[in-house]
Structure formats: structure tokens, C-alpha cells
Amino acid sequence: MADRELVIDVRGLTKRFGDKTVVDHFDLAAPRGLIYGFLGPNGSGKTTTIRMVCGLLRPDAGSGTCLGYDVLAESRKIKARVGYMTQRFSLYEDLSIRENLEFFVRLYGMDRGRRRVDAALAELGLSGRAKQLAGRLSGGWKQRLALAACMIHEPELLLLDEPTAGVDPKARRDFWDAIRQYAAQGVTTLVSTHYMDEAVQCDRIAYIAYGKKLIDAPSRDIPSQVGLKGFKVHADDLDEAERRLKGAPGVEVLARFGVVIHVCGRDVRALARAVERIRGLEGGRADRFEPGLEEAFIFLMSEVADNFNGAGP
């Protein structure tokens, strides 16, 4: 990893709003072509961090480079080569789909603008509706248009803030296929998400809470970093099994997957004692298993609930 060129290389990024520190000494290093996932509860500072990386917010402290340019002094050069998709729809609702794309193509000073717009429309499958006002699109289509708009200038770095919120599963799969394809071509992606099935698609994951990075590791290493042990619990009456396990000492993750309950915790002995509680239930059975990414994320998410108040743990 170290021998690969770093597209994002920032250290100590800090942002305060008033007396509240929203992002706290954040380090981030992303080599070319990496898909970097940002996870964290609401209000944990994901959007704020992304905005600082692309020069939309001025950090109160910290320094570094993005695409080789100084994040503090050269934000215009960074902006020219970054595609930023905002969390909230920020295209012009009173412009048509085509007009929106044309506007951004021209602001980025791209040549053959018309052909690019036509190509983007075709890829989106919106060629027939190019004249429709963007504000009239459904939520999922707005997301897809916004994504197309932020890619229209062929950026080297994609900053995607919850890009698939409200997008249907088929489109979500297409979207991730596209991201993988771009990554293979050397486009780096920083993507924030609340979806587990998207998190597993990332090469590397940063888990953020209260503006601090709690975990930063390749996604396959996350389960071992969290250190969860687990049991798969079967029972004829799953509801009763769940009631008995809930709140038991040692149980830190309790999640139903179809007809099994995954029960996980970091203390394997306490966990084993807790699982004893299902003894005697009709069809009751518990098998050891190695928890994966999903359980790790559920654990992380439950550990730091909502960050809205930002007071910190």
C-alpha cells in the first residue's frame, strides 16, 4: 500500500462549529484506485470530513494533500478534478435533466460537452426524458442523475455522500458495478453509507463516531479487529429465544437473519453462559461461528448510538 501513490493524504483535520468539535484530528490516506467506505451514525461527521477534503469547508486545523494539491491553499485545483455528490440533492430542480448536465460540463470546462452529455444520458437511460425538469424526477432517479452529474467531467477522485439513499436494489447493484469499474481504471472513491451490503463492497473502511475515527482497516480485517465471538441460535419459537437472550450479560449483538439469531460478544465465556438460557426451548440449538463484517458493524453501530448531540462518549 505504501508504494502506491496517495490520492488523499490528510492529517489532523479538525472542524469546529461554535464550541462543538465536529471532526477531531482526522487522518486519512487513500491510495489510487481504492474504494474507501465511511461509516458512522448520524451526525458523526462524515459529511463534514468529505467537505473538508474537497475544499468546501475550511478546516480549523490539520493539513495535507488531495490529488497532490494542498487542501488549504489549492482547493480550486482540487475541485476541478474531484466529483462530489452531495448528500442532499443539489442540482437545479427548475432546470431540465439535460440543462443540469450541460451546466456542469461547461463549468468544468470540458470539451465536446454535448457528446458527453448525450453519452451520460444514454448511460443513465434518460435520453428520452432529457427535457424533463430535474425536480419532477423520483427520489431514486434524482440520486442517479446527481451521480451522473458529478462524474461528467471524468474526475480522478469521487466523493460520494450516501449516494444510494433511496435507490432501488437493481440500480444499487449497477451503481456498485460502475464504481468497481472506475476503481479498476484508477479512480479513487470515498463513499459514505449506512448500508451493510455496501460497506462490504469497500476495500477499506473508516468507522467514525463523534468526529473521531474509531476503526480504519481493510474491510476483511474489521471482524478480527472488533474481536467478536458468536453463536448461531436456532429454535422453533425464535421470538421466545430472542426475549431470553436480550440484555443477557455478554450479549453485545443480537440480530435475526431469517430463521437464525446471531448472538455475538467479545467475551466468549460470558456469551456461552448467556446462550445457555435457550436450553429447554423446543428445537433449541446453538452453534459457534466466526462473526463477519455485518455483525461487526451492528456491534459498532449499537455501541455509539446517535451522535446528534455530539457531546462525545
Added chain:
Amino acid sequence: MISLSRILAVFAKELVQMRRDRLTFAIMIMVPIMQLALFGFAIDTDPRHLPTAVELKDDGPLTRSFLASLRQSAYVDIVTIARREGEGERLLRAGKISFLIVVPENFERDFVRGARPEILFAADATDPVASSGAIAAAREIAARAFAPELDRLPTRLRGAPAPFEIIVHRRYNPAGVTAFNIVPGLLGVILTMTLIMITSIALTRENERGTIEALLSTPVLPVEVMIGKTTPYILVGVIQTAIVLGAAAHVFRIPFEGAPGAFALAAALFIFTNLMLGYMISTVAKTQMQAMQMTFFVFLPSILLSGFMFPFAAMPGWAQAIGQCLPITHFLRIVREVMLKGAGLADITGDLVPLAVIFAVLAVAALTRFRRTLD
């Protein structure tokens, strides 16, 4: 490096948005028409049939024929023939009449002798708009009244000057703002009101709708946004100017005496300045509501302290100082100078320069205020 293509991109986008927002566009065009109509109908700039008293201190064929032709004049309606000294003045002060015409003693004798006796036309000028038409017509009324008499005069008295003198007193408002002043002034008021209002939401709207985030994530420069966002409204300003000038010429019959080139230059500069003032507001206001409030904050002094409502020279020093900082003050002077007094470019530089200074200050202020970030 400023890019023309990016400016054009912002320009085209604004143009499309302006076209889609039909209501706002319609209001921009309707405002001048509505204001002109209001001033055209509610305030008759050429009022007739003003209640008039005539005080006759002489009696003779000449006076009688003068009286007869006054009765025929459309401007005045004679309600009283005052016989007693001071009666006419009392009526005028009481507001019973708006016009008093006094024929002096020994008028006929002096007329024939060529001693040029004075006929007094005293007008109640508290409503200057109302009386100005009649005042302007006073000389003609008299000339027409005495025309038959003049033909019978001995030849030595014929030709200019007329064998009598007309004295006009504008009572209660000697400055006498006239209708000619109001319509050109309206041009300034309309441009100020609509152009500031429309550009004051230029950035505010982007902020409120969240589109500023996408806009700022592109490499567009503040100056490109500023030029691209204001220039579409130059067109609106030009249309409004054309409407007012058209109405001034054809409805209100106001002459255009001066140099059209000088006028066009001043109007263009004034339009730019107003757009810049509005844009400056939009860099400050956080919501469209705030932008509107700030627009009215500028608009009120523009009406009250610019010389549009009250004569500028009659205002106290502090009010004049504020007025000097308002673009409309200078524009009003320019318009009146050019339209009514036939001024050329050289005559109006004294007001063009302050206008240009205000423009430059606003442009610099707006560019410094513009945030490249969301902080």
C-alpha cells in the same frame, strides 16, 4: 484565470431559470406599466378645470373680454369674481380655489399707454403636479384673451413684447416640482426597486435550495458567478427603460431634449449599479425573506432622500449626505438634466463619476463577501 465559457454557462442557466419563473418575469415587466398607469390616471399631469377666482380691480372692455376668454379656457373654472380687496387671497389660503387671477387697477389705461401692466396668476402649489399645467398655460391664456384687442392696438404696440406682463406666483411651494420631474424620476424608482429585488436573491436562492453546494464544488470563480448571474437582468432593465421612455414620449408628452448617447451610458451604468447592489445584498442575506427586507431597506431612502419625493436642496445636510451615496440620486439628476434641460455628456460627468464609484465599491464588496466555502 477567468473563463468566458464558465461565465456563459452561469449566464445561460440564469436565463433559463428566469424564463421558467414566469411570474417573476411578468412582475418585472408589469411594474413599470403599473406605476406609469397609476401616475398617469391617479395623478393627472395636465389637470384642467381648476377652481379659480378672478379679482378685477379695473373695469372696461379689455378686462371684460379677458374675463370672457378665461371662461372659455379649459384650464380654469371661474367660481368667483372677487370684488373686495384680499378676498381672493383668503379663498386661495382656505383651499377653496387653486388659482387666483388678479387684474390690477388702471390696467386698461396702462395697457394702451404701453406701460405693461402686470396680471397676477397665483397658484396653490401645495399640489405642484396639479397646478403646474395651468401655470405653464397662464401666458397662453392671457395671450389668447387679448388677441382680438391686440389686433386693434396702435401699430407701435404690436409685436413682442406683449403690452402686459404676467406674474406667476407659486404659492406655498416655490420649488414647484412638476410632472415633468415625476415621470423621469419614476424610471429611477422602477429600476431601483425591481433590479435590486431580483438580484438580491441571486445567491440566497442557491443557498436556500442547497444548490450552492454543487455550484461551489466546481472550479467556478466568484467573479464568474457574479457576472453570469447579473447580466441576464440587464435585459430586464433595458426593457423597463424602453417602456418608461415610450410612455414618457407618447402618453405624457415629455420632451427628450438632450443627447441620447449620454442618456444610454448613464442608464447602463445605473442598471449595472443596481444589479451589483442587489448582488451585494445576496452575499449577505441568509434567506430570501432577509433579502427582501434588505431591498426595502435600500428602497425607502431611495424614494425619500434622492430628490424624487422632496427637493434635494431643501433636505437637511445629513439627509443629503445619505442621498449622495444612493445611486438613484445621481441617476435622477442625470435623467432630468438630459431629458428636460438638454444636457450632454459633459454636463452629467459630475453625477456619472459618483455612480461609477458606487458601482466599483459594490462590486469589490460583493466579491470580498462571496464565500468560496460553505462555512
